[in-house]
Amino acid sequence: MDLKLDADDLNMCVQCGLCLPHCPTFRVTGDETMSPRGRIKLMREVQDNDAPVSKEVVDAFATCVQCRGCEPACPSGVPYGHLMEQTRETLVDAGKLTPAWQQAALKPLAHPKLLKAGSAVIAVANKVGLVPSRLGLPDDLPIRQEPLVASGDDVWMFTGCVMDAWQRDVHQATQRVLEAAGFGVRPTGDLAPCCGALQSHAGMGDDSRKLASKLIAALGDRPVLVNSAGCGAAMKDYGHLLGTDEAHEFACRVLDISEFLADHIDALPSVEPLDLSVAVQDPCHLRHVQRVHESTRTVLRPFVRELVELNDDGLCCGAGGAYSVLQPELAGQIRDRKVEAINRVAHDVVASANPGCSMHLAGAGVQTVHPMTLVDQAIRGTSSSS
Numbered sequence: 434m435d436l437k438l439d440a441d442d443l444n445m446c447v448q449c450g451l452c453l454p455h456c457p458t459f460r461v462t463g464d465e466t467m468s469p470r471g472r473i474k475l476m477r478e479v480q481d482n483d484a485p486v487s488k489e490v491v492d493a494f495a496t497c498v499q500c501r502g503c504e505p506a507c508p509s510g511v512p513y514g515h516l517m518e519q520t521r522e523t524l525v526d527a528g529k530l531t532p533a534w535q536q537a538a539l540k541p542l543a544h545p546k547l548l549k550a551g552s553a554v555i556a557v558a559n560k561v562g563l564v565p566s567r568l569g570l571p572d573d574l575p576i577r578q579e580p581l582v583a584s585g586d587d588v589w590m591f592t593g594c595v596m597d598a599w600q601r602d603v604h605q606a607t608q609r610v611l612e613a614a615g616f617g618v619r620p621t622g623d624l625a626p627c628c629g630a631l632q633s634h635a636g637m638g639d640d641s642r643k644l645a646s647k648l649i650a651a652l653g654d655r656p657v658l659v660n661s662a663g664c665g666a667a668m669k670d671y672g673h674l675l676g677t678d679e680a681h682e683f684a685c686r687v688l689d690i691s692e693f694l695a696d697h698i699d700a701l702p703s704v705e706p707l708d709l710s711v712a713v714q715d716p717c718h719l720r721h722v723q724r725v726h727e728s729t730r731t732v733l734r735p736f737v738r739e740l741v742e743l744n745d746d747g748l749c750c751g752a753g754g755a756y757s758v759l760q761p762e763l764a765g766q767i768r769d770r771k772v773e774a775i776n777r778v779a780h781d782v783v784a785s786a787n788p789g790c791s792m793h794l795a796g797a798g799v800q801t802v803h804p805m806t807l808v809d810q811a812i813r814g815t816s817s818s819s
């Protein structure tokens with residue numbers, strides 16, 4: 434089968450194996466076909482040698498978290514994330530991956546009214562105990578939210594889909610922090626309902642391209658600030674996804690919120706730091722894809738007593754968008770390793786800049802707080818402990 438992979442990209446892999454220790458699925462299984470090297474070998478066998486696309490081959494691709502921890506570790510610079518996204522898209526088009534029910538489940542993300550209705554139903558189901566606790570949804574999942582109100586036009590604050598439905602308090606904190614630094618903020622709201630990251634991960638290329646085009650058309654001129662690592666990584670990749678000059682220009686305007694604030698750190702007020710020891714959990718899409726995780730530290734440092742590093746070399750927590758729902762066993766095993774790393778260090782709270790990681794870790798009893806929430810609490814002189 435032609436997976437439609439770029440032959441040059443595919444041939445960049447020299448099968449050295451240096452990426453293996455950085456791959457969460459290889460670490461928990463020890464199985465070569467669940468490593469980056471093994472998966473790339475399978476891509477070659479399918480594309481170049483017409484190897485059959487058996488259930489085992491599809492499973493090897495489906496079990497990749499798409500954390501891209503293998504990319505910074507690769508001396509050859511293999512663009513693994515792009516290879517995997519294209520492989521999945523071809524398999525979805527061939528009816529071998531992401532069945533119709535899974536595709537249907539992702540459709541409401543692009544439709545704010547449907548998303549609001551669906552999220553209210555999930556909130557009620559969660560309250561009466563019908564949602565598995567391993568998914569980490571908080572008991573007080575909001576059914577209705579206070580609206581976000583624009584305060585100016587210096588920057589866009591991307592609000593997204595699931596995060597806006599369930600963690601609008603993080604957007605409110607982010608907006609207050611930006612305003613404290615002197616910026617007028619325009620929340621994107623229904624103008625840009627979804628970045629398409631989950632669709633892209635699922636191999637739904639047409640859906641993700643449509644959403645990317647809609648976003649680009651809606652969000653002109655200003656910097657687009659993103660407080661969800663997964664969304665920011667997807668939006669920074671629009672140039673590759675769409676291949677147009679306009680998409681490349683847009684991608685250059687996308688910044689993680691910490692990346693933006695690190696460049697304006699002197700504009701934030703000097704305040705008494707929170708009396709907290711904060712363990713920093715780097716979301717993969719901030720650390721391995723955007724590679725701006727140091728900004729989180731730059732922004733947090735003045736506002737808390739101390740920062741604590743985890744000593745697991747940034748290994749994935751197993752959240753991976755919808756991965757924790759679709760591959761619960763592997764996601765749980767990967768999360769166990771992250772929880773062990775968190776428990777190895779003394780800390781008061783864990784900071785994480787990705788809603789998926791937060792919910793996934795909460796499913797194992799680890800409560801996290803968004804870095805912007807901590808900065809906001811320090812500026813407002815309120816306490817934080819959970």
Ligand code: SF4
Pocket residue numbers: 445446447448449450451452453469470473503506507508509510511
């Ligand atoms: S992806 Fe990179 S690090 Fe991994 S085996 Fe291939 S060349 Fe080596």
Ligand code: SF4
Pocket residue numbers: 455456457458459467468469472496497498499500501502503504513
């Ligand atoms: S993206 Fe993550 S899970 Fe997939 S092969 Fe690379 S390191 Fe392993």
